[in-house]
Amino acid sequence: xxxxxxxxxxxxxxxxxxxxxxxxxxxxxxxxxxxxxxxxxxxxxxxxxxxxxxxxxxxxxxxx
Numbered sequence: 001x002x003x004x005x006x007x008x009x010x011x012x013x014x015x016x017x018x019x020x021x022x023x024x025x026x027x028x029x030x031x032x033x034x035x036x037x038x039x040x041x042x043x044x045x046x047x048x049x050x051x052x053x054x055x056x057x058x059x060x061x062x063x064x
């Protein structure tokens with residue numbers, strides 16, 4: 001009785017079952033997603049840091 005892997009694990013995309021090349025494509029696309037999320041996190045932190053610096057500068061100007 002032959003059962004294909006795609007019927008056992010339907011969550012795995014069919015093209016990923018073709019071997020190392022399929023898995024490499026999945027890893028690369030996952031890496032791009034992680035990179036985009038990382039860039040967004042860094043940009044938001046830099047923006048927050050800049051905003052805090054401006055608020056501190058405004059407080060300093062108000063007390064002077």
